Amino acid sequence: MRKVISVLFxxxxxxxxxxxxxxxxxGRTDSNGGHTCxxxxxxxxxxxxxxxxxxGGSSSSGGSGSSSTTTPxxxxxxxxxxxxxxxxxxxxxxDQGYQDGYDAAEASATTxxxxxxxxxxxxxxxxxxxxxxxxxxxxxxxxxxxxxxxKSGKKDVIAGHDEDPVEQSDQSPAYNEAYVVAYKEAYAQExxxxxxxxxxxxxxxxxxxxxxxxDYQDNKELEDLFASAYDDGYSKRxxxxxxxxxxxxxxxxxxxxTIDSIELDDDLYADAFNEGYExxxxxxxxxxxxxxxxxxxxxxxxxxxxxxQSELLKDFYSKGYQSNKIAKEIRDTAYDIxxxxxxxxxxxxxxxxxxxxxxxxxxxxxxxxxxEEDSRQTLVYVFGAGLPIVAGTTVGGWMWxxxxxxxxx
Numbered sequence: 555m556r557k558v559i560s561v562l563f564x565x566x567x568x569x570x571x572x573x574x575x576x577x578x579x580x581g582r583t584d585s586n587g588g589h590t591c592x593x594x595x596x597x598x599x600x601x602x603x604x605x606x607x608x609x610g611g612s613s614s615s616g617g618s619g620s621s622s623t624t625t626p627x628x629x630x631x632x633x634x635x636x637x638x639x640x641x642x643x644x645x646x647x648x649d650q651g652y653q654d655g656y657d658a659a660e661a662s663a664t665t666x667x668x669x670x671x672x673x674x675x676x677x678x679x680x681x682x683x684x685x686x687x688x689x690x691x692x693x694x695x696x697x698x699x700x701x702x703x704x705k706s707g708k709k710d711v712i713a714g715h716d717e718d719p720v721e722q723s724d725q726s727p728a729y730n731e732a733y734v735v736a737y738k739e740a741y742a743q744e745x746x747x748x749x750x751x752x753x754x755x756x757x758x759x760x761x762x763x764x765x766x767x768x769d770y771q772d773n774k775e776l777e778d779l780f781a782s783a784y785d786d787g788y789s790k791r792x793x794x795x796x797x798x799x800x801x802x803x804x805x806x807x808x809x810x811x812t813i814d815s816i817e818l819d820d821d822l823y824a825d826a827f828n829e830g831y832e833x834x835x836x837x838x839x840x841x842x843x844x845x846x847x848x849x850x851x852x853x854x855x856x857x858x859x860x861x862x863q864s865e866l867l868k869d870f871y872s873k874g875y876q877s878n879k880i881a882k883e884i885r886d887t888a889y890d891i892x893x894x895x896x897x898x899x900x901x902x903x904x905x906x907x908x909x910x911x912x913x914x915x916x917x918x919x920x921x922x923x924x925x926e927e928d929s930r931q932t933l934v935y936v937f938g939a940g941l942p943i944v945a946g947t948t949v950g951g952w953m954w955x956x957x958x959x960x961x962x963x
Contacts, residue, residue, distance in 0.1 A: 655687025807834020846874025892921025
């Protein structure tokens, strides 16, 4: 009985030893079933660079007995590996893995370059880099999709388009997922912003006191947006009303209405109305004065005067008439110059306008005609009476001379 117990105990010990050998250290093994420890060696009870097997040597058994012996295999020469080889392979694998992961390429963690330690490090580094590349690419795609989605959502609201987040066929799933989410959020937010602006603008345009709806009072951004839109609406209405009342004043000024007799709906626009009134009145005044100025060039301007029934306009016409100094001088001198001149003469100061020349010529010719008529009448009187002429005088004291006409008024 003791012999049976001893055999069983020995078998258990051998099995545990085999398992501990197999589980002692993870990693790939070579064709001999072993490898060199290069990572966390002390944790597993090995020295750095120690070559060991993960299973024992070959076993043999024979005869009718129940005994077995283990014949250890020859230990191959220990390779000249180092941690530097592992690190170098890890760095190279990490770079390549990152690029493949970023480019969404198929993962390939194996390499034929370097020794066993380099290849082991390459595999570990590659998978780490591959994962990092995938994560970085996903992060970038998500950021780009979010930005594009926000822009498109806001743009569609402003353009009056319906909500329609269209996924991009040439983009990654991460991009499209982020794009759709951001688009919908931006569309909803901008739609609310537009609604707030419309209500604020309408309230301001009505020129009513500002009253922010209760729904927006707990949101500082929306409350400020409402107030800003209110100001825009209020300003726009103010500008329009000023233009409107300015036009009303202008028409009243043209019609020569009495400003005191006009009542305004809102004194806020009284200044705009008054400015328009003065503009219209000044325009009528300018027209009347200009008509009077050119009326002074007419020999008879009564037809022009009849056009102005208002005493105010007649006064403006008269002021314009009197302001024409050239016409006045022509009226004072042209007739006498013509009366005394046989040939046509005119001063340069009377040739600035065709109207001045016409007035001058009319009076000049009238003076010449009167001079000729006076001369003819004098001759007829002298010779018809048979009175002698002596040194420019006649018997009885009659003088043969030209008569000037009085200045034209």
